[in-house]
Amino acid sequence: MSTHGDALTAAGWHPGRDVGDLAMSAALMTAAVVPPVAGTRGWTLFPAAREALREFHGLTLSPVAAGAGVAATGCVVDPREARHALRAFRALGDTIGEDVFPLGRTDADGLMGVTESGSLLCVDHGGHWLLGDSVADGLRALTRGRAPRRIAPRRWTWAAPATHEDPLENAVRTALVGVYVLHHRQLFGARALRLTVTALRGIGAEVLDHAVPLPGGSLDELAGPLAARMRQLVDAARTPLPGCALTVTVSAPDGTAAPYSSVSCAVRVGHSAAAPTAAELSLAAGAGTALGRPWRAVHECARDLARYAGASGEAEPETT
Template sequence: MTQHHQAPGWTGPTAGRNAEQDAMRAVLRIAAMAESHGISFPVFPAVRSFLSEFHGLEHRPAQPGREVAAVGFSIDPEKARFRLVRLSRLAAGLRLGLFPVGVTTNDSVLAVGEDGQLLSFGHGGSWHLGDSALEGIENLASGVAPRRLADSEHAWDVTPSAAGGPVVGAVQAALTAVYVLHHHDVYTARSVRLTLTGLRGIGVEVAQRSIGIPRGPLDEALSPIVRDVEGVLAANGDGTGCEVRLAVEVPGAHARTPAGLVGFSARFGHRAMQADAIEVCLRVGAGARTGRIHGRVVDALRGLRPMP
């Protein structure tokens, strides 16, 4: 059993207490309620472990929080029974497995994620409370600021070489991202998607093409991809008056990162006065702000930032 120090205001379990029987009854009842709504919640080992020790734990803040206001909570899956459909929708949006384990005194649902983390969902948004469920309830009790689960974009400019121009610069940036994302086990790309979007009016898509990345060293893939991109541009007025975007595509099936959760792109032509300027962007979905994928994305972003 996980050992912990009981904080002021906690009532219920103490370190080493085993509430497995009561906890599993509550889990089965929640599973039956979810099934009646046509939804389901997987019972991860982390859920069993956490509820076996902490089912029945109650907390009411006895002192101010360290960084934010301390929050009270009750660890009992059945107290979240009226939020099951909404929690299922949130899990689908985050592309993350969740199981409800209780509620807070500010009317949020507590849920354990598939990597063992503790999350909360309520009127104030969705939050990562701790990398483990125990860490999460201790953070709630002591008022440690949580991490918000929200989509984010990290964008910066890179300078194309005078000899290569924006096409070569954008392809180089995309291939660098292919390597970095694979190296940090975020996802392994097999293609890049070229999109030309007109800058007039509502931005009509002019052309789109998926370009495969040749097998072998990535530096040898540069020339064939550049030729393909230049061929598409030549067939569409050299891309004049268009935003040219190269996105590093996520494979249809990847064991570690759901498609659409993280994506990299490089674009140029989007600025009238600096048509050759290249902007690169790592888009991070809310579901990648928690669990093991969060650390891998942070490391990947650190590897991408040195782009000149």
């Protein structure tokens, strides 16, 4: 274990370091390796990867501490060490909406990659991880044992307040709060609410699943007409609401880019026999929102919804 305070400096890094020819040679050798992965293209050397390799290629880092949150580990920065991970990095890139280029390998055999926005990621037997928002920050976190952030779907839940005596209209009004929050935090502008009714008896079959477009006008004015339209759908399906769970979902419209397309807000009522009028408010976000601005935007949404629900603070999300 190094006694130096900074693993990068101890490994020979310094501000302005540039090993251009060596880095580009290693990058070209990496890009030349295209594993037989059907239906996918090869490696793409984008600017953030090129800059990271010119600055850090060839460094061998050692741990500088026992580890603050997890065991500290060293690594080698050489893209050839992870050049066979095209399938894993391509799948991860599809999840986060950015290309990933190999950067090296950790002493624990984790494969490191850099994203188009410059973040440092790692894929290992335990899953997908964000080591740092920059390569330097990620390498220091690794060698200091700072816990990485898991790149995985998350879900927050709260008990929603009762704003109307009719459970269906209460669900619609709460869902419209979600519409406002998602738009205000610049994730997307919803165009419809989806009504789903599920029978609680037997195998829990869906008896109704229908999207109801959002008309123009203020959200306060829309609640009554939307609830009335949903009531018509329930009546037309001859579905008695007692004995059913009703969910109103705010999803990203078609054409929304990843990772925001994975975000949704939902309100569920009737799911509890003990409290059939109780409403549950939830926010779900896919694995791709674990990085950068999407991470901050989703957490801002979670804080807004927590305040609306009267929670003392942002709930700890579940990961799957």
